Amino acid sequence: MNQQFEYINPQSLDEAVKLAGQGSVYAGGTDLLGLMKNDIAHPQRLVNLKALPELKAVERQKGKGLRLGALVTLNELAENEMLQKDFPAISQAAGSAASPQLRNVGTLGGNLCQRPRCWYFRGDFDCLRKGGATCFAMDGENKYHCVVGGDGCYIVHPSDMAVALLALEAKLEIYGPGGQRLLPISHFYVLPEDDPTVETVLQPGEIITSVIVPEQPVGSRSVFVKFRERSAWDFAVVSVAAALQVQNGAISGGKIALGGVAPVPWLDKKLNNTLAGTALDENGINKIAASALTDAEPLEQNGYKVILARNMIKGVLQSLAG
Amino acid sequence: MITVSLTINKKEYTCEIDPQTTLLELLREHLGLTGTKRGCEIGECGACTVIMDGLTVNSCLVPAFQADGSDITTIEGIASNGKLHPVQEAFLEYDAVHCGFCTPGMVLSAVNLLDNNPQPSQEDIRRALAGNLCRCTGYQQIFDAVQAASKKMKSKR
Ligand SMILES: Cc1cc2nc3c(=O)[nH]c(=O)nc-3n(C[C@H](O)[C@H](O)[C@H](O)COP(=O)(O)OP(=O)(O)OC[C@H]3O[C@@H](n4cnc5c(N)ncnc54)[C@H](O)[C@@H]3O)c2cc1C
Ligand code: SF4
Ligand code: FES
Ligand code: FES
Numbered sequence: 506m507n508q509q510f511e512y513i514n515p516q517s518l519d520e521a522v523k524l525a526g527q528g529s530v531y532a533g534g535t536d537l538l539g540l541m542k543n544d545i546a547h548p549q550r551l552v553n554l555k556a557l558p559e560l561k562a563v564e565r566q567k568g569k570g571l572r573l574g575a576l577v578t579l580n581e582l583a584e585n586e587m588l589q590k591d592f593p594a595i596s597q598a599a600g601s602a603a604s605p606q607l608r609n610v611g612t613l614g615g616n617l618c619q620r621p622r623c624w625y626f627r628g629d630f631d632c633l634r635k636g637g638a639t640c641f642a643m644d645g646e647n648k649y650h651c652v653v654g655g656d657g658c659y660i661v662h663p664s665d666m667a668v669a670l671l672a673l674e675a676k677l678e679i680y681g682p683g684g685q686r687l688l689p690i691s692h693f694y695v696l697p698e699d700d701p702t703v704e705t706v707l708q709p710g711e712i713i714t715s716v717i718v719p720e721q722p723v724g725s726r727s728v729f730v731k732f733r734e735r736s737a738w739d740f741a742v743v744s745v746a747a748a749l750q751v752q753n754g755a756i757s758g759g760k761i762a763l764g765g766v767a768p769v770p771w772l773d774k775k776l777n778n779t780l781a782g783t784a785l786d787e788n789g790i791n792k793i794a795a796s797a798l799t800d801a802e803p804l805e806q807n808g809y810k811v812i813l814a815r816n817m818i819k820g821v822l823q824s825l826a827g
Numbered sequence: 828m829i830t831v832s833l834t835i836n837k838k839e840y841t842c843e844i845d846p847q848t849t850l851l852e853l854l855r856e857h858l859g860l861t862g863t864k865r866g867c868e869i870g871e872c873g874a875c876t877v878i879m880d881g882l883t884v885n886s887c888l889v890p891a892f893q894a895d896g897s898d899i900t901t902i903e904g905i906a907s908n909g910k911l912h913p914v915q916e917a918f919l920e921y922d923a924v925h926c927g928f929c930t931p932g933m934v935l936s937a938v939n940l941l942d943n944n945p946q947p948s949q950e951d952i953r954r955a956l957a958g959n960l961c962r963c964t965g966y967q968q969i970f971d972a973v974q975a976a977s978k979k980m981k982s983k984r
Contacts, residue, residue: 512846512892535885535888538849538887538890539869542868553892553893555893603870604870604958605883606876607870607888609882609883737953737957738958
C-alpha cells in the first residue's frame with residue numbers, strides 16, 4: 506500500500522470512540538483496504554477494533570431477542586446453528602456474501618458500512634459521490650444500478666446483511682462521543698436526495714457496537730435469496746429477504762426487504778402494505794409480487810431488475826407457503 | 828516502523844516493517860516466500876490465499892499488523908519432509924494445474940477444506956473454492972482432484 510497512516514489498537518470502547526473521531530474504524534479491513542488501494546479512502550489513522558472482545562459476542566436473551574456483536578464475522582453468522590434454525594435469513598445472507606476467505610475476515614459491522622460498488626465510484630472517476638459534479642452511470646453503463654430511489658446518484662447498496670436485517674426489523678446499537686443510541690436499521694441508510702456523498706447516518710467517532718434483532722413472533726419464517734450472475738462469490742443483482750408470519754394460509758404480519766434495487770436496502774411501501782391479510786395462494790402471491798416496485802424508474806440498461814425482483818418475490822412466497 | 832511476530836510454516840519470525848505492509852508483501856518481499864501469488868490485490872481472485880489461525884484469508888487484504896501473533900501456513904508449508912500433500916499429488920494427477928498462477932491459493936483452500944471436512948460433497952468443494960478464480964482449467968479438474976484427494980486421505984487413515 507502506498508498510503509501513510511498510523512494504526513492504533515485501543516483497549517476500550519471509550520478509547521476507540523475518542524480515536525475514531527479523527528480516523529477510520531478498522532474491523533476486518535476487507536472493504537477499507539480495497540478503498541485505500543483504489544485511492545478512494547485516505548485515513549490518517551486506523552483504529553483497530555480487534556482488541557475489544559465485547560464486540561464479538563452472539564447472544565440470545567429470552568424476550569429481548571438476539572444481540573450480534575459488530576465484530577462477529579460473516580462466516581461465524583453463516584455457520585451458527587441457532588441462527589440457521591431460528592433466523593435463517595441472517596445465516597443465508599451471511600453465507601451468500603463474498604467468498605470464503607472474505608467471510609472469514611469480514612465482519613457484520615463492516616458489511617453494513619461498506620461503500621458502494623458502482624464501477625465509476627471504485628474507478629478513476631470524480632463522480633458526484635466522490636464530491637464531483639456529475640453521475641457517470643446515469644447515461645453510462647448502468648446495468649447494475651438502482652431502479653428506484655436514485656436521485657443524482659444511482660448506486661445500489663451492496664450489503665446482503667442489511668437486507669436480511671431490514672426484513673427482521675433489526676436495530677443498531679451505536680456508541681459515540683455523544684453516548685449510546687439505538688437506531689432502527691430502516692433509519693440508518695441515507696438516500697442520495699438527502700446527501701449523495703454518504704451512505705449512512707454515522708457521525709465521525711461513532712461505532713456500531715451490536716445489532717439487535719427482535720425475537721420473531723411464533724409462526725414466523727424468514728428467508729433470504731439472492732440472484733447473481735456467477736453462482737458463487739458475487740454481489741447481488743437483486744436480493745429478497747422476507748420475515749413473515751403466516752396463519753391459516755394467509756400472511757398475518759412481517760416485512761419483505763429488497764436489495765440491489767435502490768441506493769439503500771429497500772422497504773417498498775406498497776409491497777409491504779399488500780402483505781397483511783393476503784392469502785398465500787396463487788392469486789395472493791401474484792397480487793403481492795405485482796405490488797412491488799410500481800414506482801420504479803429504470804435506467805437504460807436495468808429494467809430487467811423490476812421483473813426479476815417480482816419473480817424472486819413469487820419464489821420466496823411459494824417457498825414459505827409450501 | 829512496527830514489530831510483528833508471527834509463526835509461518837511452523838517457524839517463528841519477528842519482522843520490523845512499515846505499518847502499510849500487507850501480509851502478502853511481508854511474505855513475498857521481506858521473507859522471500861514467493862509461492863503465495865499476487866493477483867488483483869483487492870480480494871477478488873484468491874491467488875494470495877494463506878491459512879491464518881486455521882482460516883483461509885486473502886493475504887493482500889490483511890495488514891501485517893493484523894497478523895501479529897498469528898499462525899500462518901503458506902504453500903511452502905504444505906508438503907512435509909519433501910513429500911507432496913495428497914492434494915498436491917491429486918492436482919498433478921488430474922491435470923488441475925495449467926498456468927499454475929491460481930494453484931497455491933487453490934491448494935490452500937482445498938487443504939483447509941479437507942482439514943475441517945474430510946469427506947466433502949461436490950457442492951462443499953465448490954463452495955470452499957468459490958473465492959479462488961482460475962482462468963485456465965474451467966475448474967472441473969480442480970474439483971475432481973480435491974475429491975480424489977479426500978478419498979485417498981480416507982483410505983490412508
Ligand atoms: C470481492 C468481494 C466480493 C464481495 N461480495 C459481497 C457480497 O456478495 N455481499 C456483501 O454483502 N458483501 C460483499 N462484499 C463486501 C464484504 O462483505 C465486506 O467487505 C465486508 O463485510 C466488510 O467487513 P470488514 O469487517 O472487512 O469491514 P472494514 O473494511 O473493516 O470496514 C468497512 C467500513 O465500515 C467501517 N466500519 C467497520 N466496522 C464498523 C463498526 N463496527 N462501526 C462503524 N463503522 C465500521 C469502516 O470504517 C469502513 O469504512 C464483497 C467484498 C469483496 C472484496
Ligand atoms: S451512481 Fe453514484 S457512485 Fe456511481 S457514478 Fe453515479 S454518482 Fe458516482
Ligand atoms: S491478490 Fe489477494 S485476492 Fe487477488
Ligand atoms: S491454472 Fe491458470 S489460473 Fe488456474
